[in-house]
Amino acid sequence: xxxxxxxxxxxxxxxxxxxxxxxxxxxxxxxxxxxxxxxxxxxxxxxxxxxxxxxxxxxxxxxxxxxxxxxxxxxxxxxxxxxxxxxxxxxxxxxxxxxxxxxxxxxxxxxxxxxxxxxxxxxxxxxxxxxxxxxxxxxxxxxxxxxxxxxxxxxxxxxxxxxxxxxxxxxxxxxxxxxxxxxxxxxxxxxxxxxxxxxxxxxxxxxxxxxxxxxxxxxxxxxxxxxxxxxxxxxxxxxxxxxxxxxxxxxxxxxxxxxxxxxxxxxxxxxxxxxxxxxxxxxxxxxxxxxxxxxxxxxxxxxxxxxxxxxxxxxxxxxxxxxxxxxxxxxxxxxxxxxxxxxxxxxxxxxxxxxxxxxxxxxxxxxxxxxxxxxxxxxxxxxxxxxxxxxxxxx
Amino acid sequence: xxxxxxxxxxxxxxxxxxxxxxxxxxxxxxxxxxxxxxxxxxxxxxxxxxxxxxxxxxxxxxxxxxxxxxxxxxxxxxxxxxxxxxxxxxxxxxxxxxxxxxxxxxxxxxxxxxxxxxxxxxxxxxxxxxxxxxxxxxxxxxxxxxxxxxxxxxxxxxxxxxxxxxxxxxxxxxxxxxxxxxxxxxxxxxxxxxxxxxxxxxxxxxxxxxxxxxxxxxxxxxxxxxxxxxxxxxxxxxxxxxxxxxxxxxxxxxxxxxxxxxxxxxxxxxxxxxxxxxxxxxxxxxxxxxxxxxxxxxxxxxxxxxxxxxxxxxxxxxxxxxxxxxxxxxxxxxxxxxxxxxxxxxxxxxxxxxxxxxxxxxxxxxxxxxxxxxxxxxxxxxxxxxxxxxxxxxx
Numbered sequence: 001x002x003x004x005x006x007x008x009x010x011x012x013x014x015x016x017x018x019x020x021x022x023x024x025x026x027x028x029x030x031x032x033x034x035x036x037x038x039x040x041x042x043x044x045x046x047x048x049x050x051x052x053x054x055x056x057x058x059x060x061x062x063x064x065x066x067x068x069x070x071x072x073x074x075x076x077x078x079x080x081x082x083x084x085x086x087x088x089x090x091x092x093x094x095x096x097x098x099x100x101x102x103x104x105x106x107x108x109x110x111x112x113x114x115x116x117x118x119x120x121x122x123x124x125x126x127x128x129x130x131x132x133x134x135x136x137x138x139x140x141x142x143x144x145x146x147x148x149x150x151x152x153x154x155x156x157x158x159x160x161x162x163x164x165x166x167x168x169x170x171x172x173x174x175x176x177x178x179x180x181x182x183x184x185x186x187x188x189x190x191x192x193x194x195x196x197x198x199x200x201x202x203x204x205x206x207x208x209x210x211x212x213x214x215x216x217x218x219x220x221x222x223x224x225x226x227x228x229x230x231x232x233x234x235x236x237x238x239x240x241x242x243x244x245x246x247x248x249x250x251x252x253x254x255x256x257x258x259x260x261x262x263x264x265x266x267x268x269x270x271x272x273x274x275x276x277x278x279x280x281x282x283x284x285x286x287x288x289x290x291x292x293x294x295x296x297x298x299x300x301x302x303x304x305x306x307x308x309x310x311x312x313x314x315x316x317x318x319x320x321x322x323x324x325x326x327x328x329x330x331x332x333x334x335x336x337x338x339x340x341x342x343x344x345x346x347x348x349x350x351x352x353x354x355x356x357x358x359x360x361x362x363x364x365x366x367x368x369x370x371x372x373x374x375x376x377x378x379x380x381x382x383x384x385x386x387x388x389x390x391x392x393x394x395x
Numbered sequence: 396x397x398x399x400x401x402x403x404x405x406x407x408x409x410x411x412x413x414x415x416x417x418x419x420x421x422x423x424x425x426x427x428x429x430x431x432x433x434x435x436x437x438x439x440x441x442x443x444x445x446x447x448x449x450x451x452x453x454x455x456x457x458x459x460x461x462x463x464x465x466x467x468x469x470x471x472x473x474x475x476x477x478x479x480x481x482x483x484x485x486x487x488x489x490x491x492x493x494x495x496x497x498x499x500x501x502x503x504x505x506x507x508x509x510x511x512x513x514x515x516x517x518x519x520x521x522x523x524x525x526x527x528x529x530x531x532x533x534x535x536x537x538x539x540x541x542x543x544x545x546x547x548x549x550x551x552x553x554x555x556x557x558x559x560x561x562x563x564x565x566x567x568x569x570x571x572x573x574x575x576x577x578x579x580x581x582x583x584x585x586x587x588x589x590x591x592x593x594x595x596x597x598x599x600x601x602x603x604x605x606x607x608x609x610x611x612x613x614x615x616x617x618x619x620x621x622x623x624x625x626x627x628x629x630x631x632x633x634x635x636x637x638x639x640x641x642x643x644x645x646x647x648x649x650x651x652x653x654x655x656x657x658x659x660x661x662x663x664x665x666x667x668x669x670x671x672x673x674x675x676x677x678x679x680x681x682x683x684x685x686x687x688x689x690x691x692x693x694x695x696x697x698x699x700x701x702x703x704x705x706x707x708x709x710x711x712x713x714x715x716x717x718x719x720x721x722x723x724x725x726x727x728x729x730x731x732x733x734x735x736x737x738x739x740x741x742x743x744x745x746x747x748x749x750x751x752x753x754x755x756x757x758x759x760x761x762x763x764x765x766x767x768x769x770x771x772x773x774x775x776x777x778x779x780x781x782x783x784x785x786x787x788x789x790x
Contacts, residue, residue, distance in 0.1 A: 001504075001591070001647065001649055001650055002557075003503055003504060003653055004502065004503060004504055004505055004506045004509075004528070005506045006502070006506070007503065007653060007656075007657075010656070010660075034457060034458045035457075037452070037453040037456065037457045040452060040453075040456045040457075042448055042452040042456065045448065045456065046445065046448045046449075049444050049445075049448070049668075050441065050444075050445065053437055053440065053441045053444070054441075057432070057435060057437040058432040058435075059638075060638055061432065061435045061437065061440065061636040061637070061638040061639070062429060062430075062432045062435075062636070062637060062638055063429045063632075063637040063638070064638065096491055096640075096662040096665075096666070097662055097663050099660070099661070099662050099663045100661065100662045102660075103660060103661045103662065107399065107401070107527070108398055108399060108402065109396075109398060109399055110399055111399045111400045111401070114399075125659065125660055125663070128659075128660050129660035129661075132502070132657065132660055133399070162397075196396070237458075241456040241457075241668070242456070242457060242458040242663075242667075243454075243455055243456040243457055243458070243459065243666060243667035243668045243671075244456070244666060244668050245491075245662060245663070245664070245665070245666040245667075245668075252396065254396055255396055258398055258402060261402075261405070262402075262527065264520065264523075265405075265494070265497075265498060265520055265523050265524035265527055266494070266495065266498045266524075266661065267491040267492050267494050267495045267498070267640060267662065268492050268494045268520070268637075268640070269640070270491075270640070271491070271638060271639060271640040271666045271668075271669045272637075272638035272640075273444075273636070273638045273639050273640075273666075273668070273669055273672070274666045274668055274669055276638075277668070
């Protein structure tokens with residue numbers, strides 16, 4: 001069987017092999033990218049789904065508009081308002097998880113050979129998703145304050161990208177938070193070079209202490225002419241439930257219309273059953289307590305992991321303590337002759353029954369093999385301490 | 396904003412404008428392509444979803460395998476067995492409606508310029524979906540027994556297509572049923588020319604009298620070497636609920652693996668919440684009664700529409716009585732100087748407050764403007780009789 005040429009651009013994820021080992025009994029995993037199932041508000045979702053089927057069975061079970069189920073679009077519009085973004089229900093579309101928003105952006109915007117700037121490192125499935133549409137990815141360097149905007153400007157000038165893709169708040173895998181100053185700078189660059197900025201924001205609600213700066217989309221108010229140059233992708237996956245597959249995209253009207261057309265031929269519409277359930281959940285008023293709960297629990301786990309890493313690995317590892325999200329992004333320093341290759345370290349760690357993901361695959365170019373990603377989301381504090389102690393032994 | 400070149404190949408559906416008029420008060424619509432909401436087994440789905448959340452909240456709300464939720468794959472494997480298809484749970488993947496199966500086939504198989512043979516007429520969203528991936532569509536003529544296999548063979552020989560896409564059982568829009576003899580002939584052609592056959596089968600369970608012949612996939616048992624040349628797309632949308640967005644695809648292992656990789660970057664996985672609900676529903680044993688019910692009600696409506704069309708439009712219209720599905724496919728004969736252009740007829744019909752879809756957009760090439768599609772699914776017998784009487788007046 002001869003497959004489409006676009007498949008030549010991608011390969012099955014390098015970390016898939018690693019994931020096969022995660023079923024090993026006794027393993028403590030920091031490898032996942034998902035929230036803790038124990039945190040799901042099962043009761044609230046059960047009530048929401050019962051209510052959806054009782055009050056609006058036609059809507060919840062029938063075909064729906066490709067743009068999204070109206071009551072959910074209204075709820076998401078209100079939810080975005082609490083986060084400083086004014087958007088009409090008609091100014092967003094519901095997507096099948098925010099992964100689909102990425103797919104629709106790729107389908108709608110990327111012609112083979114087009115350039116797209118992403119952060120180095122960035123979300124693995126973004127790299128593969130855009131490459132499937134023939135994108136050439138350019139990697140912009142980051143530090144703990146997110147993408148370096150001076151370097152970004154040079155890359156925009158040089159490559160004239162179709163768009164710039166950023167996860168500005170507690171990025172996967174970087175955990176980094178783009179500073180307020182740099183957010184504004186990104187918008188100024190968008191206007192100066194008339195370049196679309198895609199803001200992927202699945203983690204923005206998941207902060208532990210102080211709230212992060214407003215999203216890039218929220219800040220468009222402050223930068224004249226920038227609103228029409230930003231697409232914003234949101235998701236309920238990290239804070240409520242990934243299984244619903246509810247994401248959304250806010251974008252300029254022309255882009256939203258084309259993305260809607262593409263979505264029509266991708267999956268017709270996102271499950272109205274899941275959409276009606278999510279709408280009822282948001283309407284129920286339980287979301288603030290749910291957010292407070294995940295912030296508290298993940299915050300404790302992040303604190304425990306940071307302390308344990310310092311204690312157990314000392315100056316052999318370097319990292320910034322993340323202010324939110326699900327991940328630590330760390331670098332093996334090689335201090336005192338210790339291991340500096342995260343691929344080798346990952347294999348040794350597995351032998352000690354602890355798993356993490358080496359950082360190299362997260363780079364679209366110039367992988368840094370000393371980096372690694374550790375998720376603190378799914379193990380409790382006790383397991384985190386035990387797992388990091390094992391890592392110390394492995395190193 | 397400059398969109399991807401692939402968008403040059405498609406346009407927003409020609410019948411979208413028509414659909415905007417369907418909100419007109421008092422209109423009777425035969426235009427839709429969806430089942431009747433009143434037929435949904437709301438009680439059964441409510442129980443299924445409660446059970447899914449009670450028994451397997453982790454599975455129903457967490458990220459899931461891209462291939463599909465294991466309990467649902469097992470249920471679908473058993474469901475296919477009742478229809479004569481032996482397939483392991485691992486031999487199928489769950490898709491976000493069968494529309495996504497089409498999208499994944501396009502993404503996985505079609506390079507720009509590749510040829511794909513479809514029926515003329517065929518499903519509108521298939522045409523657009525494949526064109527987005529750059530397919531050149533070749534239209535194979537049909538009659539009441541489905542695609543004409545002698546013509547199909549000539550087209551395969553001439554065009555060497557990437558694959559042949561058929562809706563063999565009560566096709567949309569044709570309502571036609573491919574005869575047993577022709578099904579076998581299609582499989583022989585697949586083997587002779589080593590050409591992949593895609594069987595889209597959302598309507599096969601929706602028969603009114605005698606059951607249709609086995610699906611092409613079921614018949615691969617009888618034609619040596621054919622099983623590895625057939626992909627089969629199924630769906631719960633027409634018989635249970637479109638809002639769940641549960642479809643599935645059975646295909647050769649290599650194709651299934653590539654489609655799974657593409658799905659990973661399309662929407663990660665189909666809503667596990669919907670999948671777990673569907674699995675519980677299938678497990679509950681309510682499906683046979685649900686199927687019996689939809690067959691009975693839609694059968695009555697189809698009978699009423701056929702009789703009314705003969706009575707009210709006489710020899711000005713020609714059609715075959717469909718043995719299942721949701722549609723009549725008809726042709727204006729122009730007899731006695733009556734109208735023979737379905738586009739003009741559709742406008743006149745709207746003035747008389749009755750809607751249907753002209754047939755021309757369903758042809759990938761050489762549209763026949765005398766054709767039209769009438770759905771009998773969503774109006775009851777009384778409304779069907781009134782609506783067809785209005786059509787008679789409009790003509």
